[in-house]
Amino acid sequence: MTSILVLNGPNLNLLGQRQPKVYGKTTLPEIEAACRQHGEALGYDVACQQSNHEGALIDAIHAAKGTHAGIILNAGAYTHTSIALMDAIASVELPAIELHLSNVHARESFRHVSYISKVAIGVICGFGPHGYILALDALKAHLDKDA
Template sequence: MRKITILNGPNLNMLGIREPGVYGKESLAAIELLVRKRAEELNISVSFFQTNHEGEMIDRIHSSYGNDDGIIINPGAWTHYSYAIRDALSAVSLPVVEVHLSNIHKREAFRHVSVVAPIAVGQIAGFGALGYVLALDAIAGQVPSGDSKA
């Protein structure tokens, strides 16, 4: 079974509370349920991780090496400046899809640049919680079916 890890960066634990007009009313737990349902349909195993600490995120990315088949990441504010997270994602040599709830290209100028996007398969932004499902569908097309570890 293909294994995809879904990573969420700073402040995403506050979804549903933090600026619902920008990020939506769904909690992170609700988004995880939505993604689990789609993953089941695709016969994909998913795991979820959220942290507000950059080093913890880097450690989790490193642990994907040899264990996961792809990564979906919403780096939050790290999108715009964390070369350490970009380097960690590059180091594990897995397909990466970057996802954002809001359309970062319609927001403040500093949000328009992603240091992660150049090493990602693609970026999905502006579709709210549905963006995670779209990211799962997208990465499923990048990861071979069956046991990719054989």
């Protein structure tokens, strides 16, 4: 079975507790379970990882090459600052979708800049936890198109 990596960045381990008015009450383990369940229905294994450390996220992206068919990345604040994450995604040559729970374009202006979107096949934001399901569907459509 084909595998997809769902990779979450800094502070996402605090989902359900951190600013629930912005990010909702759903926890990261609940999101990961929903991703695995939906992935299975689509015919994919879904591997989930989270780190608060930029280097660990880069290592996970590097390790994805040859292991996963694509990446769904919620890089959190690193989206707006990390050229290194952008370079890592470009280097592995896997389709990647940038994901955000909140609508970053309706928030502070610094959140309007994304290094990740420059190398992503698409961006999903503002749909809360359901965005992960949308991202899995979008990645499947992309992979099916290239099959």
